Amino acid sequence: MAQQKILIGNEAIARGAYEAGVKVSSAYPGTPSTEISEKLVQYEEVYCEWAPNEKVAVEVACGASMSGVRSMACMKHVGLNVASDPIYTMSYIGVTGGLVLVVADDPGMYSSQNEQDTRMIGRASMIPVVEPSDSQEAKDFFKYAFDLSEKYDTPIILRTTTRLAHSQGMVTLEDRCEPVDIPYEKNVAKNVMVPANAIKRHLVVEDRLNRMAIDGADMPINKVEMNDTKIGFITCGIAYQYVKEVCPNASVLKLGLLNPLPKKLIEDFASKVDRLIIFEELEPVIEEQVKSWGIKCEGKELFTRQGEYSANMLREKILGQAVELEEAANVPARPPVLCPGCPHRSVYSVLNKLKLHAAGDIGCYTLGASAPLSVLDTTICMGSSISSLHGMEKAKGKEYIKKWVAVIGDSTFLHTGVNSLMNMVYNKATGTVIILDNSTTGMTGHQEHAATGKTLQGEPTYAIDIYNLIKAMGIEHVYEINAFDTAELERVIKEEQERDEVSVIITKSPCVLLKGNVFPDKCVPVTENCKKCGACLRPGCPAITKNADGTISIDENMCNACGLCMQLCKFGAIKKEAK
Amino acid sequence: MATTNIMIVGVGGQGTLLTSRILGNLAVVAGYDVKISEVHGLSQRGGSVVTYVRYGESVAEPIVEAGQVDVLIAFERLEALRYLHYVKKDGTVIVNNQRIDPITVVSGQTEYPEGIIDTITSRRKTLVVDAMDVAKAIGSPKSFNIVVLGAAAKSMDYTVEQWEDVIKNTVPPKTVEKNLEAFRKGYDL
Structure with a gap:
């Protein structure tokens, strides 16, 4: 009997890649697409990697396809925007080995900044779109997409949604098919998209879509x-x-x-x-x-x-049934929060103290927009903190920007923030950029990136040195500071705000959730010293609870003894102890 | 058979994913069709987290909607109350009697409600479990979620052997022994 397994949609797609004989996969993490690459690691036959952003990932897959093997790239819906440039032209070029892009939409915005529909981008870029409706189909349709890709000489988008990507269902496993490896043939008219060639290819694209619309009547996926x-x-x-x-x-x-x-x-x-x-x-x-x-x-x-x-x-x-629902209880909301011991909270408490505005970015640190931190003023998309800060300066002048900083994570900085910083240097900006370097891609579940020194497989590799990268751009004032050294942070931020040059402050402290972290200590209230001032409660650490009498309790299981609350307490009412 | 609808709720980081995977593997072992809907990403950072498990002869929809839940497994009492209206009138609630303050309470915007357990007990068949105490007593506070699952096992139609086999094959190898002990403690409550 064929082996059956219960898989989430993303794991089924990874299995489909293995079975379809895929040779190369590249991706940037993004909920709800991340687990595809994480699950691909188990199949040694498929080369897979984290790229710094989705444009790079798609271009890697394009190159692999052009060289004659089946290849793929995975991303969330907004990642496809970053990869728009290659896809609109790759639809003209077509493929040699099959090329399928997995794009995960997020209806309901569980982890996203917008609710765009990738089917529209498929239409705009003239790339065929295939969509499964459960885990079994995710695997089957993904494999079929490679057949379509090679038959019609086109990249294909496999569109999923959060609900499909993260739902488990039964999947029948099959063997890996023999991977195609088509010998390379130089074909300038097809593969070099200069106007003279592209004009001819546009006709090919139109003809291809017309044929597929007709052939669709007999495709088993309909x-x-x-x-x-x-x-x-x-x-x-x-x-x-x-x-x-x-x-x-x-x-x-x-x-x-x-x-x-x-x-x-x-x-x-x-x-x-x-x-x-x-x-x-x-x-x-x-x-x-x-x-x-x-x-x-x-x-x-x-x-x-x-x-x-x-x-x-x-x-x-449709049925006209009144769905009689009991009223939901009126209870306090529980939005996601920065973890106890998160280094971002420490940096944000300093920004709050200095009453600074912050242009924000995409990552765990976006949570700093909510109360009680309320530190972020803006969030648009990956990398936008630095460039939007620059725009503000050009609009309102350098005195105005002294009340602002940009905050961006390490993975996001390497994704697209680095280009924005080049622009600041080039165009004589004076703003201050804070890179919240927690040595991981945090929000999506701790993926490696180009500065962590490890590959997707966890193998050691070169680590981009963010400090020296920034120095190499010609920025003179670059600092590395421990995120929990609030006094030093405050001093440097104040100093750099006044400076009429670009400055970058890298706050270096690893994410508390990283594997291998050990927290031997805990913070404990010294209630007799407590003046009930509430200073320790201000940054909103989930491990601290305010008691009815105004003193505090600290949950010993949640506390990692980061010590931020101790630093904020002027009365010695919190101490560190071994757990 | 009719489809059984289970909903697991808690605070991000409490282990709802592991629990739903155990329930999914159980359904497979018992020969049912099964669908599970999980939440990854942003909400897992200390937010309110919901996972659905549906099993039966043939399952289409992967989520469970309000008013359709047979068994609600809640790892935190405020979360049990938040989703109580999802439970059928004759459904069962297994609630871990733990309080975790949401950020809205920590920051003083609102108060943690009083009398939650009384409200739940008055409206649905309820089993209240002090799972953290039980888990601490066996020296494995992280296994509190398996204690809750052990308590919930009595409301589902699997044998103890099936439960134990699946737990052995689903939890990380180093934690098998503690988790089996946690399960038995929960089951005997």
Whole structure:
């Protein structure tokens, strides 16, 4: 009997890469796509790596494909924006070995700054999009995407969503197929995209999409389930599961190919049902095209463009069932927070003391935007803290920027922050940049990066020296300071704010969650000294609780004895003890 | 058989992922179809975390919606109350009687509610577990989540042997013994 295993969608995709004979994979971590690369490590036959950003990752995969092997890159939806430049042109070039980009959307924004729909980018870049609806399909469709890629000479986007990427389901395992290794042939007309060549390739791209739209009628990833014809659903991805849950007897056209849409298949299906409903999360990508063909259907007038869908939505809107729900208890919210002992909290307590504004970036440290720290003023995208600070200075002048700093993590700095810093140097900026260097990619679950000295496989490698990299740009005032040395931090920040040159302060303290960390001590209240001033509570450490009488308790299991609360207490009311 | 819906709630870092994986592997061993929905990334940083496990003959939807939960396993009492309306009227709540203050309470924006256990007990069939005390007593405070799982095991239709086999094969090898002990302590509560 074939072996079955229960896998999350991302693990199923990694397995699919192994089975499809993929040779090369490159990625930058991003929830909800990160585990694909982490799970790929177990297959020695597949070379996999962390790249500094998604543009680099996609270009690595492009090169591997051009050289004749199956290759892939993985990213979250906003990572595809970073990789936009290569993908729009790679659709013209096409592939030699199959090339599939896994792009994970995040409806409901569990870990993201926006809710964009990758199917739209597939349309814009003229790259076919395939979307599975459970773990088994994630593996099967991913493998099939390589067949499509090679048959139609095009990169393919495998689109997933958070719910699929992080849901476990049963998967039947198969053997690895013999990897393709196509001999290299120089082909300038196809692989060098200068205008004269690109003009001809654009025609090829259009022809390819037209052929796929026709062939889509017979592709096994599109599935017609004819049942009761009073209602017919066109759906895709995880939304299909909600249809099956609530309307198991309805007719369903489940699309696996989302760009280009299989027009004939949709027209046939539409002609056989009385009422056609399009059930798709996020943007009306199917709906608007179907309507443009003159087919009557319902979609976004019933269902929202925002967040995740659910079975209860169908119960209410389609079955007309009043879903009687008990009211949710009115309880305090529990948003995510910086961990006890997090070095970011220490840096932020200094910024708060100095009443500075901060241009923020993407990472754990974005949590500093919430109360009680409330230290960040802005967050846009990876690397934007440094460049937006520069823009503020050019808008309002260097005196204005003395009330501001940029804060960015080490992994994010290497991702795209480094370009922004080049711009500051080049264009005579005077701002202060703080690199919160915790020696890892924290928020996504502690991935290695180019400055940690370890590869994705955990092997030792060169570590980019962030300090010397910055020095090499010509920045004279660069400091490395322990994040928990608040006195020194305060002194240097004050000094650098006044300086009319770019300064960079690297606060170096590893993430408390890194493996191998041992915390032998704990902080303990000395209640008789406590003046109930609340200074220790201000940075919002989750290990500290305020007692009814105004004194504090410290949870000994949560406390890592970082000592920030001790530094903030002027009355000696907190001491360190061995655990 | 009808699909069984389990919801595991807690505070990021309390081990909801490991627990859901044990429940998933159990369903596989027992020959059920199963789907599990997890939360990774941002919310795991001390936020409110929710995981769903559904098993039965054939399972489509990977999440469990409000009013549909058969068994709610809560690692923290405020989180049990937050998701109580997800539990069917005849469903069961297993709640670890632990208090972890959310940042909104730590920073003085709001108060941690009083009488949570009474509210839950008055509205659903409830088993209250002081799992941290039990786990500390066996010298393994980190295994408190397995103590809770042991207590929850009595509300599910698997044999003790099935539970123990799956725990052995799912938890990190070095922790097998302590976790099995934690499970038995929870089961005997």
